[in-house]
Amino acid sequence: MILLLIGLAVAATWAAFTWLGGWIASEKGRDPSQGYLLGFFLGLFGVMIVLFLPDGTYQAPVRRDDLEEDDPDPDWQALGVKLSPPPAPETSKPFTLPPPTFRGLRDE
Numbered sequence: 001m002i003l004l005l006i007g008l009a010v011a012a013t014w015a016a017f018t019w020l021g022g023w024i025a026s027e028k029g030r031d032p033s034q035g036y037l038l039g040f041f042l043g044l045f046g047v048m049i050v051l052f053l054p055d056g057t058y059q060a061p062v063r064r065d066d067l068e069e070d071d072p073d074p075d076w077q078a079l080g081v082k083l084s085p086p087p088a089p090e091t092s093k094p095f096t097l098p099p100p101t102f103r104g105l106r107d108e
Contacts, residue, residue, distance in 0.1 A: 015042075017047055018039040019036075020035075020039055020049045021035035021037075021038050021039025021040070021046050022035040022036040025038075025053075025056075028053065028056060029049075029055050029057055035047075035050045
């Protein structure tokens with residue numbers, strides 16, 4: 001019974017450090033998964049690391065359906081990216097392995 005209570009206390013403390021690390025990271029403008037992972041693997045030390053990290057500029061990723069249909073970034077052409085068609089597939093015969101040969105074996 002005592003071992004069960006100790007195990008529950010350890011699990012609750014572990015979960016609290018995981019949650020606390022993620023919460024602190026999100027409050028500082030960082031990706032919460034950084035805080036979750038540090039809190040999960042390092043416990044109190046991970047929470048302290050997240051606490052002393054500099055403030056971040058985390059922005060949630062933009063969902064694909066939130067983008068405009070025409071052009072999500074009109075300045076993409078200014079980057080100098082040249083789009084070319086994919087290369088044509090080679091028209092050679094498929095790769096085949098030769099049949100296995102067994103040297104040094106006698107037929108009996």
